[in-house]
Every structure is written in structure tokens, then in C-alpha cells.
Amino acid sequence: MSAPVKVALFQMTSGIDPLVNAAAIVDGARKAAGNGAAMLFTPEMCGLLDRNRARATAHIVAERDNPVLAAARDAARELGLWIDLGSLAILRDDGKWANRGFVLDPDGEIAARYDKIHMFDVDLASGETWRESAAYTPGEAVVTVETPVGRLGMAICYDIRFPALFEELGRRRCDAIRIPAAFTVPTGSSHWHLMQRARAVEASAWVISAAQGGSHEDGRETFGHSLVVDPWGEVIYDGGEGGSLGYAMIDPARTGDVRAQLPSLANKREIPRSAS
Known part of the structure; x- marks a missing residue:
């Protein structure tokens, strides 16, 4: 990648019907391609967002049977567009569930898969309780893939709180990281905003984070504010609240400038571990 690349971020308010969500993603892909984007990014659980796991079970199927993945692959192929599906709920071969992200190339082929490593198991002061590990099995692999924005590192949502993953993505010299x-x-x-900017700075990489935003059919509220952050930590795009389709330019020259000014990746040393 040498010239700036236009990307689209689709901020969704996904619901409990995968076919409705798939139609929205395809419509977003058409608009993104029509506006000259080389790559579309969608949020976590873009195909199904349903906290009622008994109801959701019927829609959590294997990759080969997933209608959202199939629709996105067809759209990528038709439009000649790269599509980053933030994540889908997928039935694994062993019968367990995965929170799995996909990168699709312009031929509609799956260029990369990433299973979310860190499970969101929390009890918030607001009264919200979440136990992602009760349904999903964590991934075990760090994943990068070559895309129009350069080498793209893959992470999902709660992963952002665990710096070791991003240290490894920085070590692999990712040009951008999707969260x-x-x-x-x-x-x-x-x-x-705090953590998105921190991850961009520590990896000296662009951060591209499509988000869910608004009031969902299953009763939850999500924060929105899809972001693009440059390697200096400057926010160059903020999608605000609710649903939106927005655009940003990813400029590789900016990455080179930042890494030349602050060569933290080159200066990194292993921290000695105490024997105590």
C-alpha cells in the first residue's frame, strides 16, 4: 500500500433476525462501493445480536450454513469490494460457539478468520451482567492478513483491554488493526475513545473500529462511536451515536512519519522478569 485508501465503517443497530441484518450489510456494501471505498468494516455480532441465547440458538449455525456470511461473500464478489465482517456467531465443528471475525476478498473468498480470544465476563455497577464464556469458546490464535490497508491485525471488542495482544500485533508490524x-x-x-487511541499509539498503527450503536431488539443499548484513529492517536473519524455509514482515508505516509518520529517498535526491549 502506497497511496491513501478510502474505507467505509458501517455502524449498525443489529437485531435478532439474521436475514434483516444481512440485507443491511449488503445495502451498506453497495453504498460503500458506490462511494469509492476499497473496504467495508462492520461491527461485532453484525449478523445477530440477541442476548436471549435460547432464541438465538436456532440462528447460530456452521459457516457453510450462515446466511449473513453467504450474503456478504456474494456482495464482495459482485462489487469487487473487500469486506471485514466484524464478527458472527458461528457453530464450530465441535458443537461449541465462536465469536468469529472474517475478512473477505473481492472474489468473495475468506482471506482470514479470527476467533475472539478474551471473553466478556463482567458485573457492571449499572447492574448489567454479561457471561460471554457461558456460550462462546475463546480463540487461541493471533491473526493478521494483507488487505488494501496493508497488514491488518484482527481483534474484537473486549480484546482491546489486553495489551499483550496488541503488543504482538505491533511486533508483527501491522499497518492497521480492526477492533x-x-x-x-x-x-x-x-x-x-481512551483505549482505541492507546492501542493505535502503542502499535504505531491505524485503528479501524466499526461499532454497534443504539437501542436493540433484544433490549440492550450499545455505545456507537465507530472510530478511525491514526498512528499518532488522533481521531480522524467518529460515527457518533445510532446507525451510520461513514468514510475515512487511511494514509500510509502518516504511518511512516509517526514511526520515524517515535520508533517505539524498533526501540522495544524485552522486560526482565523478576525471580520473586
Whole structure:
């Protein structure tokens, strides 16, 4: 990648019907391609957002049977567009569930898969309780993939709170990192912008984070504010609240400038571990 690349971020308010969500993603892809974007980014759980796991079970199927993945692959192929599906709920071969992100190339092929490593198991002061690990199995692999924005590192939502993952993505010299999310309002209002900017700075990389935003059919509220942050930590796009389709330019020259001024990746040393 040498010239600036236009990307689209689709901020969604996904619901409990995968076919409705799939139609929205395809419509967003058409608009993104029509406006000259090389790549579309969608949020975490863009195909199904349903906290009622008994109701959701019927829609959590294997990759080959997932209608959202199929629709996005067809759209990528038709439009010649790269599509980053933030994540889908997928039935694994062993019968367990995965929170899995996909990068699709312009031929509609799956260029990369990433299973969310860190599970959101929390009890918030607001009274919200979440136990992602009760349904989903964590991933075990760090994933990067070559895309129009350069080498793209993959993370999902709660992963953002664990610096070791981003240290590894920095070590792999990622040009950009995608962090799709369905952040709660309490955590988002306090930590979303702060952590997105921190991850961009420590990896000296662009951060591209499509988010869920608004009031959902299953009763939850998500924070929104899809972001693009440059390697200096400057926010160059903020999607605000609710649903939106927005655009940003990813400029590789900016990455080179930042890494030349602050060569933290080159200066990094291993921290000695205490014997005590």
C-alpha cells in the first residue's frame, strides 16, 4: 500500500433476525462501493445480536450454513469490494460457539478468520451482567492478513483491554488493526475513545473500529462511536451515536512519519522478569 485508501465503517443497530441484518450489510456494501471505498468494516455480532441465547440458538449455525456470511461473500464478489465482517456467531465443528471475525476478498473468498480470544465476563455497577464464556469458546490464535490497508491485525471488542495482544500485533508490524465492537454504554462512555487511541499509539498503527450503536431488539443499548484513529492517536473519524455509514482515508505516509518520529517498535526491549 502506497497511496491513501478510502474505507467505509458501517455502524449498525443489529437485531435478532439474521436475514434483516444481512440485507443491511449488503445495502451498506453497495453504498460503500458506490462511494469509492476499497473496504467495508462492520461491527461485532453484525449478523445477530440477541442476548436471549435460547432464541438465538436456532440462528447460530456452521459457516457453510450462515446466511449473513453467504450474503456478504456474494456482495464482495459482485462489487469487487473487500469486506471485514466484524464478527458472527458461528457453530464450530465441535458443537461449541465462536465469536468469529472474517475478512473477505473481492472474489468473495475468506482471506482470514479470527476467533475472539478474551471473553466478556463482567458485573457492571449499572447492574448489567454479561457471561460471554457461558456460550462462546475463546480463540487461541493471533491473526493478521494483507488487505488494501496493508497488514491488518484482527481483534474484537473486549480484546482491546489486553495489551499483550496488541503488543504482538505491533511486533508483527501491522499497518492497521480492526477492533469491531458492541460496547455497552457505561464502559463505552468511560473507556472507548481512551483505549482505541492507546492501542493505535502503542502499535504505531491505524485503528479501524466499526461499532454497534443504539437501542436493540433484544433490549440492550450499545455505545456507537465507530472510530478511525491514526498512528499518532488522533481521531480522524467518529460515527457518533445510532446507525451510520461513514468514510475515512487511511494514509500510509502518516504511518511512516509517526514511526520515524517515535520508533517505539524498533526501540522495544524485552522486560526482565523478576525471580520473586
